[in-house]
Amino acid sequence: MKMTEGKLKGLEALSNDRGVIAAAAMDQRGSLRKSLAKAKGVEDKQITDAMMQEFKTLVTKVLTPHATAILLDPEFGLPAVKARSKNAGVLLAYENSGYDNTKPGRLPDLLEVETVRSLQEAGADAIKILLYYTPFDPKPINDHKHAWTERIGAECADRDIPFFFEFVGYDPAGGDVNTLEYAKQKPEIVAKSMEEFSKAKYQIDVLKVEMPINMKFVEGTKSFKGQKAYSKAEAVASFKKTAQVTKKPFIYLSAGVDDDEFRESLELAAESGVRYNGVLCGRATWKNGIPVYAKEGAKAFEAWLLDQGVKNIKALNAVLDKSATGWYDVYGGRDKVQAVGKTLETARA
Secondary structure (H helix, E strand, O other): OOOOHHHHHHHHHOOOOOOOEEEEEOOOOHHHHHHHHHHHOOOHHHOOHHHHHHHHHHHHHHHHHHOOEEEEOOOOOHHHHHHOOOOOEEEEEOEOOOOEOOOOOOEOOEOOOOOHHHHHHOOOOEEEEEEEOOOOOOHHHHHHHHHHHHHHHHHHHHHOOOEEEEEEOOOOOOOOOOOHHHHHHHHHHHHHHHHHHOOHHHOOOEEEEOOOOOHHHEOOOOOOOOOOOEOHHHHHHHHHHHHHOOOOOEEEEOOOOOHHHHHHHHHHHHHOOOOOOEEEEOHHHHHHHHHHHHHHOHHHHHHHHHHHHHHHHHHHHHHHHHHOOOHHHHHOOHHHHHHHHHHHHHHHO
């Protein structure tokens, strides 16, 4: 894998000294509005843009002193960019929230008035894309998604900025992803997705991946809820298999699970020997504060974040300190990468 000057600077802005990415995620839009409305007992439209901005700004202000980066959206998150701690880099989302539900395949779209250039100018150190994806969709649907992703990779390469790619699996038949049946399919869905988007043509720099298993169905774990999809040994094997299909840096996403469950899944990844490069963790850290904001207001929510939110992110960081490895290793080690960076800067000068 090759490193360029802009991509090196972007990745370093998002990482700690070891090259581990311990990022917070606050780019939820439609789902956040719905959650706030439900907690408040009102219709979605009664959650104003100002409320969305305030919520994101509070999360960013309180949590970024304990994170290496923050993921935000340009629709409601730009005020939060200014409120972040100076130690935290910025990822900005480039995709529209949700997907096209008028056609099969959960087809994606980009924000209509943004480009990679405009997101850079808004403060992005990296570009993030989310794509709903399953390798088991019909070929025309996935051909569309592959070409879409390839174009974004080319745009990021042209602007020399890191491209973070997140895929979220689903059942093409419309089934619930929280079922035992889907849990059994998940390891293969994640592995084949990671393998596909590791191809050089996409020019992806960091894969943002789901856990290859659903912890609620792993027998012998604290998160187990009674229905078995895999033994603990089988879950460990799934972690190993998915990690082996890519040579790219990859980080895990929390996918909305509780913070205790997410930490346990990271511990299981560590037990399997997977060399993952960090996390991009959103709802697991702050979602339990939604009712506080909705019912008690901004000051109460900020107090909750300073207490429970900070405890959540510190507990997560403790797991990363023990088990995550730096993305520098993917490129031959920190000394080699930084030497290449100095060479690139000298050549540019």
